[in-house]
Amino acid sequence: MSNLYTVSPSPHIYSDDTTRKIMYRVVYAMIPALLWSVFVLGVDALRVTLIAIVACLAFEYIIQKYLMKVKPSITDGSALITGILLAFNVPSGIPWWIIVIGALAAIGIGKLSFGGLGGNIFNPALVGRVFLLISFPVQMTSWPATRQSATDALTTATPLGIIKEGLVNGTPIAQISKDLPSATDMLLGNIGGSLGEISALFLIVGGLYMLIRKVITWHIPVSVIVSVAAIAAIFWLVDPQNYINPLYHILSGGLMLGAIFMATDMVTSPMTPKGQIIYGVGIGVITISIRLFGAYPEGISFAILIMNAFTPLINTYIKPKRFGGN
């Protein structure tokens, strides 16, 4: 018999789940929130998203092919996710060239300078967003009004922006509350904000899909949201004159987007459930601290990036419970 057989060590069978399938599941999970944004913010939302995707894929291809001289991996889905997340993190009216700069920061600095997929310490989309927020603070905080909003104004403020400005000017909470949208509007996403962050409801729908398809576990989103809610609730209960109802902290701003889609990035979050809870609580604490005491009305992007930096440390010290260990 002259046949040659494959000889390799066990195991000889593999689960049919692949990294690419996981990546595309994340993409599917973002579609409800994207469709909602197009619905309330108009074609601009789609324009920004497409520019971000094309720019991210193009930078990934160009840098890998010509600078790193490796086989481009643009079909693995990871740059696609970065593109969509970057778009989700900017106002829908932003000029195209700012998005392109953001994409370069995200892919070039955030991802490929660390060696590419799996090597990066920080969430690439957030690197892009924070880069833009610091470089173009005006453009990054001009939120177009939703088409459903009651006023004829072209731009609007985010609920957290309204609260922060009011408190800085010494306006009592009771007064500020009159300018704030209803809880229903915040849940559904009929408020000002970055393109993909406005609808808490559709982000949760996407999160549930990822949970069911086992892309993420509950540990990170729940620990982030619960810790933000708990701390906001304590301040509100103690001093309701100066602190807003925690509902605003949960339903508005980038909390849902960050907790569900960005803090859960596998590459930059801890490996064990216990580590993930520490990481999630860390994000929650930093987020609410920035929101309550910082200069920015919003803090989750910074919080996630800071905790990304702690991830290797968490992985070193928080070990799974060993079988037969003490």
Next chain:
Amino acid sequence: MLKTFKKGGVHPPENKLSAGNPIEVLPLPASVFIPVAQHIGAPATPVVQRGDQVKTGQIIAKSSSFVSTNIHSSVSGKVKKVDFQADSSGYPKQGILIDVEGDEWVEDIDRTEELKKEFDLEGAEIIKKIQEAGIVGLGGATFPTHVKLVPPKGMKAEVLLINGVECEPYLTSDHRLMLEKADEILVGIQLLKKAMNVEKAVIGIENNKADAIQLLSQKSKEYEGIDIAVLKVKYPQGGEKQLIKAVTGREVPSGGLPIAVGAVVSNVGTAFAVYEAIQKNKPLFERVVTITGKGVAKPSNFRVRMGTPTSALVEATGGLPEDTGKIISGGPMMGRAIASLDVPVTKGTSGILLMKKEESKREEVIACIRCSRCVSACPMGLEPYLLMTLAEKQIFDRSEDNKIMDCIECGSCSYTCPSSRPLLDYIRFGKGKVGEIIRSRKK
């Protein structure tokens, strides 16, 4: 709530293609090559020479130390030579080549099918007979059974666990044996209990074998002190430590033996071999082997004499499928890929799996995205991604600190990795090196 082990595990497609096919007797091959090392421990020493006439059941190689076993001829005929041939490890191993002539058994073996329930032997006598009969763990580990039955000083066995889990996909030899030889297995268990001086035995069976659970639950009522534990289907539940955890809730300490938590584990096949050795005077020279695969015309279970070449099994199921790409001795999770059909069936061969070409190749390896599936899948609570990186970078002190030696090589990590990373390959390399370092430290 079905019992199972808590941490990790995977559930590959079960593919028990041959589960419905009764055990058949494989026709005798023209010649057999019987390796003298079919067990963990020292190889046996050949006691026959070229030209000797041997009978079926006759000792042809003698146990050379305490952790070793006798090897018996599985056929009658003439010793052609004492030679070297590759076994499932791929390395040439010493063995005895015998040309088959007829089938004349050693006189005192009882060849009838009659069930013999009664016995009046003392524990030590049972252990002695088990040792003489060359019995080893038939689940695949092939550790000499008589060694396991004598606990180290200061330790006491409390419970005998019988492994009827058969968690490897495809394999059905234990399942068939439980259905067809239930009484014999139960008597074998009573013998093992007597040998160990324990009151209680529990047979662990996964609930994908409802017929075996029903049969054994009913039959075990006639025997004292045998319970059935129905387990949820989860790989690697047939692993000794996982089975103990699933049935008793106890965790064998890191680096320790099952006896540290009062347990001894034996396979159902081993219990059957013990029955045959003691009640029928029949040494271990044949076993049940599953031969299966998606391309196999008739996936079957055979009673096979040791030393039979794999090719004889393949022919009996309708020949080698055209597109066979890989031949595995054992199951798909922990079995060994063999390079040739000449490899003989030995005491540890639970099955032969023929995989198609398209199933045989690995996927392209891509970057680790730290999805942590390997960490969730590891039944030992290890971090395979980390152990792989440490082995790759040859950082062996940290590998040891991260409990690389606890790895049971079940393959759940590699199975589950969405980036097709060769986690277990690197961990094996790391284990080898760390093992060397630990041994050199003791010197």
